[in-house]
Amino acid sequence: MKLASLPLGLAGRATVGLGKRVTGLADEILGEQAQRRTAEHVFSVLGQLKGGAMKLGQALSIFEAALPEHLAAPYRQALTKLQNSAPPLPAASVHGVLERQMGADWRDRFSEFDDTPAAAASIGQVHRAIWEDGREVAVKIQYPGAGDALRTDLRHLSRMAPMFKVLQPNFDVKRITVELRERLLEELDYELEADAQRKFADAFRGDEQIRVPEVVHASPEVLITEWVTGTPLATVISEGSEEERDRAGLLLTTLHFSAPKRAGMLHADPHPGNFALADDGRLIVYDFGAAARMPGGMPFQVGRLTKLTLEGKAEEVVEGLRGEGFVPQDLIVDAPAMLEFLRPMLAPLGSEEFRFSREWLRGESTRLTNQKSEAYKFGKQLSFPPSYLLIHRVTMGSIGVLCQLGAKARWRDILEEWLPGFADPGAIEGDHPTA
Known part of the structure; x- marks a missing residue:
């Protein structure tokens, strides 16, 4: 495996170097040239994988906004290559997958089929075609052996678990790793993805803000949907006007926040390659392989505790976080210190309007990861419930994209409308219609 070819020392220097550079201490460990070579090598290896490691790279690509500007350029270049690129599958292999999944007469289902892939992702690639009824469609084909590759990559990636245990002693790393592994393996099942996409399409059909392509056909390794295009979000980030970037951030x-209530699901893969802005101003949403099932909507306590933090109700916040598993039962916590720890993260909700920025994200990254900071010492005492893994992944990933966009909006208004418990934190959870 290519991942195994990464020397442990190099991977270690990359991890330490990235963390230290974010906190302003990297010069003690790595020079600029060594850091650049590390970035290029690590992410070039990740980019060649069709499995979990490339998914890790895609996740990391969101967070380049947290890097100091003098270092961001080489990382940005290496990381963004992972968002929409992978070695293409030969046409013969593509045809083989289609025949196994759709039968020997698979060509009869299409009026046209382009053998050249239009896009590539971590475990599959997309081809443009014309369906038998004349509709233009996107045909996503899973790489042969992707399942085995993903499982192997995840075993390699699980070796990073001891590092996280050192960083966060109270985290149940084993349970979190199992949860992450199960969610990633779900992405191998295109029929499961099709079911999620249909739920999103039903929920947002005719919506003025969000567009979800309709599912045309699905089998375990082939997913066919409407071909819907717009300006890729990565292009909006790099070239879009302020108005376009603000709108993209608002819609994302x-x-x-609205999908859990409307669709009973959460789109859990918020990297820029999964979104585009349509000509009519709507956000086009692609790739529903990572989707959290939330039949009751977003957890009530997320909204309630967010609002209580903004209101400065320290004791209630600590009590609520302890009940959710973020504060160990035997840990004595200074309630005002908890507010000091949390409130800077909620700055986007503390004012009428807020513009996300790379500078703000870098400041928060420094505050939370600098081993000399009070926030770092405080956070290290806390725990992390595995049940919140996907919510945290989506929230942090979305914040990374918002900072890349530099988007400004009235973010609090969105939570008031869609997040259970936020508008009325004094309500009883069971009384809320989405609880």
Whole structure:
């Protein structure tokens, strides 16, 4: 495996170097040239994988916004290559997958089929075609052996678990790793993805803000949907006007908070390659392989505790976080210190309007990861419930994209409308219609 070819020392220097550079201490460990070579090598290896490691790379690509500007450029270049690129599958292999999944007469289902892939992702690639009824479609084909590759990559990636245990002693790393592994393996099942996409399409059909392509056909390794295009979000980030970037951020956040209530699901893969802005101003949403089932909507306590933090109700916040598993039962916590720890993260909700920025994200990264900071010492005492893994992944990933966009909006208004418990934190959880 290519991942195994990464020397442990190099991977270690990359991890330490990235963390230290974010906190302003990297010069003690790595020079600029060594850091650049590390970035290029690590992410070039990740980019060649069709499995879990490339998914890790895609996740990391969101967080380049947290890097100091003088270092961000080489990482940005290496990381963004992972968002929409992978070695293409030969046409003969593509045809083989289609025949196994759709039968020997698979060509009869299409009026046209382009053998050249239009896009590539971590475990599959997309081809443009014309369906038998004349509709233009996107045909996503899973790489042969992707399942085995993903499982192997995840075993390699699990070796990073001891590092996280050192960083966060109270985290149940084993349970979190199992949860992450199960969620990633779900992405191998295109029929499961099709079911999620249909639920999103039903929920947002005719919506003025969000568009979800309709599912045309699904089998375990082939997923066919409507071909819907717009300006890729990566292009909006790099070239879009302020108005376009603000709108993209507003719509992405609306999707994040409204989907659990409207579709009973959470789109859990918020990297820029999964979104585009349509000509009519709507956000086009692709790739539903990572989707959290939330039949009751977003957890009530997420909204309640967010609002209580903004209101400065320290004791209630600590009590609520302890009940959810973030504060160990035997840990004595200074309630005002908890507010000091949390409130800077909620700055986007503390004012009428807020513009996300790379500078703000870098400041928060420094505050939370600098081993000399009070926030770092405080956070190290806390725990992390595995049940919140996907919510945290989506929230942090979305914040990374918002900072890349530099988006400004009235973010609090979105939570008031869609997040259970936020508008009325004094309500009883069971009384809320989405609880």
